[in-house]
Amino acid sequence: MIAAVAFDLDDTLAESKTPISTTMADLLVRLGRLVPVCIISGGRFEQFRDQVVRLLPPADPALESLHLMPTCGTRYYRHTAGEWRQIYADDLTPEEKRDAIEAIEAAAKGLGMWEPDEIVTGDRIEDRGSQITFSALGQRAEVARKKTWDPDGAKRQVLREEVQRALPALEVRAGGSTSIDITRKGIDKAYGVRHFAAAIDVDLGSILFVGDRLDPGGNDAPVIELGVQTHAVRDCRETESLLPRLISALQNGSGGAWPGDGHGMCGHDGGKHPGR
Template sequence: MKSATKLTSTKLVIFDLDGTLTETKSNLAPDMARTLRDLLAKKQVAVIGGGTYRQFRRQFVSRLNCPPALLGHLFLFPTTATAFYRYKKGWKNVYGHPLSKGKKRAIRAAVREVFKMADYIPPKKTYGKTLEDRGSQMSYSFLGQDVVALLGAKGVRMKEEWTKKNTPLKLRIARMLQKKLPDLEVHAAGFTTIDITQKGIDKAYGVRQIEKVLKVPIKDMVFIGDALYKGGNDAAAKKTGVKTIAVGGPKDTIKIIKRILNEG
């Protein structure tokens, strides 16, 4: 966690979701919800994550217990900012970039081919779909999409263990997929997932969309994420020149939010 980053004049705080505001695919904890409500009273807040809009609503918004007046300060960028939702008397979709049927077919074929090339055999037991069609994004989850929904804390532990052991494999498969799909964007997410979107869509795209739609200069933003390291799915945000703060998990994030509330 960097502590030297200047936070004064912060107007908008961008968070990654999984591993930053919540444990992976887990519900927002009450203490984080409280801290975020304090932040929303003072700043604009955007959340960019790989999960679907439905997942954002379930895991994050429904647990935030936020009065509607403050929800106007909250902006959601699910599926790696391939879609944007804001609150104006209810949640409204501002944009979306769905993948074509042909692109989705190409992704399914590439996944099969790359697994063969890498000699990767998926485990016999997975939880829910492994390759999920998220409309504007296809996501491959090595343990299955529903491992946390089905197993709870045990699922979180399984994902952490898998990540510790298999991150080089995940990064290698992501690189091979990117070669096979040159006109698409392939990103290894924080834990057990690889996300595939249209070309040019990553967290940098998300930051620029936030700048454009909300008219907040990038210099007045700060981006907080758990995967800002090289190859991580937050690293792209750095291309925009946005200030970034790397965190190890939600506990770090709460500390940073408190700093912003004091200094920013």
């Protein structure tokens, strides 16, 4: 059976960094009337606000069924008493943040990746609370410029390894096209889905997770080991066509027979181009 549904955000509910469609907003509200719905992403709450919350009806009771988990669930928001409230924030300590910032600055300077101020747009280092993010060309650099900085990922790989050596207690990952993310160990989509299951008190096996990167190495793949049910989608259009079927299956009480992908399977699209 399906007792709750969790979604990745970028390329699952919306195109990367863009708002969900009005159709998707309507489908999420309809789904929320039937089961708890979680949206989980590495982005910050501000991104959720711009991409999702602004598109939802401001006062629908179904909003209380929505569980928003920015930064992979290290922050958790619910809609209660008419507004979105942060339920918890599992942030890095000031010492962890200081160590992370010092390590990234030393490594980037040592490796010649601390680019001159003239070509950096926005902050190089961003404190996202639970995550420190280094962007070699700055947070606001143009996408086209970012793509030419490290097209094969080799620079990020060297930088990541160097920073990881300096921070054995934390986790260092290559992020976007010019960025390195530092978090506590074990912060990924699985971390957020575990918190969602605990918050609504359901078994992990009765949660359906929908994401575009359930392929090996994809940023949704960590949820597979939790034993949740999974459904891989290629993009948000595929999710838009999936949801009406899921909603009617749940309305008919046949959610238990939902074909999905089965436990731990990635479905038809499991081998999608991993470079995306």
